[in-house]
Amino acid sequence: MTRPDNGPAPSGRSRRGEPRTYDFRRPTKLSREHVRVLQIAQEAFARQATTVLTSMLRAGARLELLGIEQHSYDDYVAALPDPCFIVTFTIEPLAGKGVLAYPLDVAMAAVDHMLGGSGAAEQPSRPMTVMETSITRHLIGRLLQEFTASFAHILELQPELSAVEYNPQLAQAASGSDTVMVASFTIGIGPRSGEATLVLPFSSLQTPLNNAASPQLSESAQAKRRRALEALTERLTAVPVDVGVRFAPLEVSSEDLLSLDVGDVLLLRHPQDAPLEVTTNDVTFAHAIASNHRRRLAAAIVPTPASGQHPAHAPAQKDTA
Template sequence: MTRPENGPAQGPLSAASSGPARASRRGEPRTYDFRRPTKLSREHVRVLQIGQEAFARQATTVLTTMLRAGARMELRGIEQHSYDDYVATLPNPSFIATFTLEPLAGKGLLAYPLDIAMAAVDHMLGGSGTSDQPDRPMTVMETTITNHLLNRLLQEWVAAFAHIAHLQPELSEVEYNPQLAQAASGSDTVMVASFAMAVGSRSGEATLVLPFSSFATALNNAASPHLSESAQAKRRRAFEALSERLTQVPVEVGVRFTPLEVSSEDLLSLAVGDVLLLRHPQDAPLEVTTNDVTFAYAIASNHRRRLAAAIVPTPLAAQKDTA
């Protein structure tokens, strides 16, 4: 069974097609397994993409700084797979680091080519990283050096995912055979972020794998934020404080006659002693304004030997204008 490629998909691309015309209109079809329906929505992908792109930028900085060589991490895409299907795509051997996701359940996994991992050790020891790298598991010393790099990368990943969940991951183990890297059960749904990775003259694909079940709630909250009771109470207090302070903000208030229009010629010809006819009816109240907005009406008065304005009801004509 196939469907068009119009969202996050389950499984690899399928070569099946019902004809050239249909393929050109709808794009390449993908295999769809009804036993494992799509769980990763567009909203989830958007939230994950923000975090993974931020991680890729910071990882590029960390790799360049620690290896003292040109390095690059760039997000290619985010997909949903079963863990077994993902493992089947990894070459043997690969450099595979697993880590816990405290306080969430499950494990995460970071995998990239073994020759890049060996070259990174070479760079950190002062080498050029250009020579042929051994195709074998790392020694204890090489693993210790690499763990220092991995811990820095995990710190940057935690910061990049702070808008999704507050995590305290710890490195678990390093494997080289994909079949032995048991980060999840074979049928578990995992979110696979693929990166283009380069260190010096070497390049390859890195993948960061996270269990969907562990992040489902956090992703839903990040995609459609729901404030907790404490957050709602904090927002209410802020609103009350703002409302209280707003009543104390000074504003400029003016009392004016009804504005009149004059031609630019008359305006430029004004001289001392000229008289402007305001055309304001004697029985019409004055406008009380602020920022050119009329909010009340008044009549001229006095208070303690000072000129004042007594607020009066809004005239009927003004009520009709605002209705």
């Protein structure tokens, strides 16, 4: 059974638009929400790794995310070239291991650059010497630090380099049937480029991914939000608000307005039995009638008049005293 591919894949796997085998015994577990969360983390890792590679190798370098896919570990290993530079690392506090793999000639070119070379010469296709491995371990350590920072919004990881392999069949980071998340990158150092992959076990990261995709607040965080809401509500009830009581508004023509003079009188046309408007910020929120309270002018709130009983906005008439 085949289905269209949903995105770029590492070498050896189908490309965009090409069909690939779908195993109904291993249904897709990586949801759109998971991919979205992982993409944010992997893109951040690619940006920071580019900076690390450029500064440590003193050469133009790049790491660009191509896509994220789900595979069985067996299928992933079968697609890797032999030999290949493969690093396995722990992902404490989670179980399982991660894998970082990229072409061996790119890894050798990186060593050449760190030893002062140009990296342009043809690189040997052999396992690294003890010194070359030591130099490369320092670079991988820096990359794992950036990996930790990029995944901090998902989970606080403490990765540790486990082993370096060159034969994919010897890089046993998971069982063959285990589902893994494969992030594919384009890696380039100077004129040399290839395809890198960063692999993580799905079973270990499933719960953190679910939490990151649909974050659930802890009890302490929920209690903190409740206290903040209560404090905000309490303070809002004590905020002073300017309130005015006014007659019904008038409409005045520009000619009458400009011709007003001292002593002129504007007829309000406010019915005697119509309540006044109680307003704040030019919004009417109640009605009242003029009153007094302990020898002070006051406004007694009354029911809002029914629609149609409001005084009409009749044009104002000017009179002279």
